[in-house]
Amino acid sequence: MTEIPDQNQLLHSLTDVQQQAAQWDEGAMMLLAGPGSGKTRVLTSRIARLFNADPAGKWRILALTFTTRAADEMRHRVEQLVPDSVDRMFAGTFHSFACEVLRQSGSHIGVQTDFKIYSSPEDRLLLLSKALERANIDLDEPLERVFPILDGLRDRLASPDNCLRFFSDEDRGMRFAAAYEAYMQHLQAENALDFPAIIYMAYRLFTEFPAIAGRYRRTYRFTSLDEFQDTNQAQYAFVRSFTGDEYKNLFIVADDDQVIYQWNGASPQRLQQFVADYDPAVLQMPTNFRCPRDVVMMANGLVSHNLLRTPGKNPLEAGKIETPDAETVRILQFDSEDTEAAGIAADLSARHQHDPGEVAIIARTKKLLTKVQGELASLGIAAQIAQRRDSFASVPYQWLNGSLQVANRRADAREFEAFVESGNVLLGMALDAEELIAIALSGHGDFLRAWVSEAHPVDAPAIKAVEILRVELVERNDFRKFVRNLTDLFAQAEWALEETQPSFEEDQRAWKELFSDISGQVGRQAPLDTFLQELELRSKEPPIKDGVVPLLTIHGSKGNEFTHVYLIGLAEDVLPSFQSKKAGDRSPQMEEERRNCFVAITRCMSTLTLSYAARYNGWPKAPSRFLQEMGMA
Template identity: 30%
Template sequence: MVSAPASKTRPGLLDGLDPEQRAAASAPRGPVCVLAGAGTGKTRTITHRIAHLIRSGHVAAGQVLAVTFTARAAGEMRSRLRGLGVDGAQALTFHAAARRQLRYFWPRVVGDRPWDLLEGKLRFVGQAAQRAGVGTEAEILRDLAGEIEWAKASLVSPDDYPAVAARTQRDIPAPAARVAEVYRGYEKIKNSAQLLDFDDLLLHTTAVLEEHGEVAQEFRDRYRCFVVDEYQDVTPLQQRLLDAWLGGRDDLTVVGDANQTIYSFGGASPRPLLEFTRRFPEATVVRLERDYRSTPQVVSLANKVIGAARGRPAGSRLRLLGQRPEGPEPRFAEFEDEPTEAAAVAARIRQLLDIGVAASQIAVLYRVNAQSEAYEQALAEAEIPYLVRGGERFFDRREVRQAMAALRTATGAADDDLVTTVRRVLAGVGLTEQPPAGGAAKERWDALLSLVEVAEELSATVEGADLGRFVAELDQRAAAQHPPTVEGVTLASLHAAKGLEWDAVFLVGLAEGTMPIQHADGDDNAIEEERRLFYVGVTRAREHLWLSWSLSRHPGSRRLRRRSRFLYGLLPEDHPAAKVGRAKSGMGSGPKPRCRVCGGPLTETLDIKLGRCGKCPSNVDEDLLERLKNWRVERARELKVPAYVVFTDATLVAIAEQRPTDNGALVSISGIGPTKLERFGAEVLAVVREGDHS
């Protein structure tokens, strides 16, 4: 590695960097790949690299373009560069950089006034959906808009969408051909109005650089050095734009961590990061593994979480090394129900506040926004100020406001018992018997179900409670959840927490069906993305880390939940739940699950579900499997849910291989718990027996 001449290097510029950070910052110009684990100082490293390249005379400040994924991260990068005495280098998001370039080159390429930016696409998506005969409910439109964004980010045209959606097994809100029709109609309406959406900024800028040589040459004369942060999150569209910027050059530094890839649903892929050295064989590769954010206790837990991941490619095998002083051990807690869990979290937060931890340095993180209500309520009751990040407060959500309006209108009607009445009223605003598969519709459904659970709680605790009393209770709760506008505890989803950190982090609701999310089950890639999301949550904590789950949704209900599979192997040996977990899962001193073919131990989720090693031959009864699939199609149609909500493909294969003859054998198959047994057990056993009489 060649160092820059000392005379051209700012004295002390690289002082304070650790050996790996210094190697990355001082690497010669050309392709550089920095594999940076959580908390390892990647922003510090890449800003020092930019400053070093400029001070060494390799590039002028105005020739540097650094891009990242959020305005906050770009602002942090600009601030760090200013602190290093660098003025003139561009640090922007992909979209902001493309918008500037497109605005500059538009008059030369198009010739008329630049098209305005479409701030929100739902209105146009709604018009296209109506013309295509697709539902126009708000949650469906949000899901359709999400599919359009995924398709454009993935460089998938309306004509190609059905085939690509089928190949990638997209969870879509309508038949693929209809989604494609909505996509095509949306583009037509938007273009007729001479408007651009955010993806168009990237698409049109790429097209300008690819199709207009003189424009590309002018751009490439201006920008010679490129830096990409969070490179594991690039989409195919962003990568194509980056390629257009480079124009065959290799003065590129990328920074990323494949262990933090959590946006695959939006088209992001770690492949460009993992294949960087294949594209640039002469690239300098530096691994940052010294974690300056978290205590050794938090770092150790994070390593265990990601170390259990399946199929980790070589470029993602970073093992963090904690650099901070020792801290408290992470806390694990199991509760009877969600309100009890939320109350315990609030009580622990109060203890942290009392010992001097600032409220703004505490976060409660959950998998889906619908989980926030219990924590909003618990913190409000404890008079602890809080802020909801990346989502509305529970009682401000559109579906909740609609529900409360419907409940108020119904208060004069004759009532059955309270819970039945509430369910009947909420059925009119979208509460179905069975949950939707996922997406915005599932979040809406979860929010409405939360209101039913409030009714159940009120009915159990207040004798003679009626609808009027229930509405008053909701009004009181809504009023209580508007604390003064001050800094407070952060409530956020795990996705919204990416890139942030706090002194104390509470990871809550860590139960199967929520973490990992239910619709990920049966898809190994989706499960691994959920594991990475959990890892992101763990690595947000600097010192205090709390992990909790509850066995039921509300007081008095059956304890049907299990803690997340990601927690196995993490709990201390003396934790009560660890002993229960070992007894249930075959861990510890009890018999371990073994392959029914070769007798070897089973460790992988899918192998345990099937009861055999992946290398052992399948003895699946193909006729039975076909009958089970036909039965599942009919039941899914009756329940108006996707087929995998009834049973995943893997569960059907396990049934067809093991041919259970009674409830005991059926429930021993992973994926069939008490609820599925009660709902579908008799029918499944009947399907199994059909072959015995044919």
């Protein structure tokens, strides 16, 4: 791990403009920070300086970003700089902060502290189906098509009572309004939230009870928002409901050249909205210390073709010291996507066989990455496609997670059924969930206690697992000790789970990182319901092991940097996509595709390899227009 200097060392190591940003105190500030410009160093240095300037202060700092990984990194850096003050900072995602708000005050709008979060599509579809059945509503549309509409309404902060304006067909609007109302009522009856409801309900809380928002404003004297350009309408409105018209201590870091979540409501115009609402000072950090000079010039040439940019924005400047005459950018041509995948794998093997973990392969679509992964495997090179995973893949960790879920909600039949099913597979039993529920309901009502009374496995490790659950969850309710003891048992050679359970090793690495990071955010004394809420917000994807080549979509590459980058599929209809071409050369969709390319090429620190093929899916494709705009064609 890179050594972090103390606060004074860090401040003196910053450039003049970085120091100017880190020294900002009161009032609104918009920092336009290009890729590789050192924004994380600035943010952490500023937070540390504010804490040190008032060590006895009772106020806190709110630091919001878009990924839990970025929030965890920021918290870790601040903890190294000012360890005594880190408890005065909340560093997390928008959804994590909204959950914290709802835990503390959500009862005012019917959200109780121990609410459950449903994030998987399967869980949400089941909830919707039950809600519509209970309300006797037939939408006459596949439920898979209903959720994008309901989610879109909540992203626009439209309630069931005022959503008809979004429908051109009044009858259809009435049906959806009724379905929307039924679904939200069902969530409340279950004391549950799905992912889009988190921001929506927190916004409702702040707007319906402004005194609560005022209390949070007094608690958090300073607020930092990273990757601000990615905020959608609901997230920005949530921030506005928190700050009101008086609170101005917002420090936002943004880059309108990196807006790549337009499908989720992000827009370059959000920066203009912030300027209109908060009248901030504006500071630019255009120097890129990450990429070779050639890549910086390519990025400038590319993005200069976009019109939706902040007026007066400076081009990127190259700040990296380079080896003279080093080859930094290459372009490779192939006949088809299959020969492209094989050629990229062979090229990586030849050039980076001793440092494959320093290389990343980026593509517009996962399909291209899957082909490359197969070709790398044939050459004996391990590669992993980075993608969000909403649940654990192995039975042992499904059962561990299920144990915690049932311990938290001991009369939840659906959670209990999944727990019993995974327990039967892992522990070699054949218990019936319905029979156990009947036993529990005839007496104490505790499903978990009923399971323990009937669980009698034969194998020694399974017997030990049941005993750990009985002692730590049923009798003591010490979930942290349960987790420690059970994961230690999982790792014992006697059980040999790594050899017998697919995906066990991946889940083992994922759980270790998740447990540590969540404990760091919510505190090691946080109750089980808080831990599980945070767990549901996070991907269960395992961290990539050393020496493994990460394969990323452009969206997945955001916020990362790699020594060597391959960007593949630079062909018309691929990057830019067919949909953006159909929308038009000057359309917002085409500008977003250009920003996608901008983000991808600026992930590299030493070399960039671009590639394209003459045919994809059997159809001839021209080289991407972006190659010409970057000066590569």
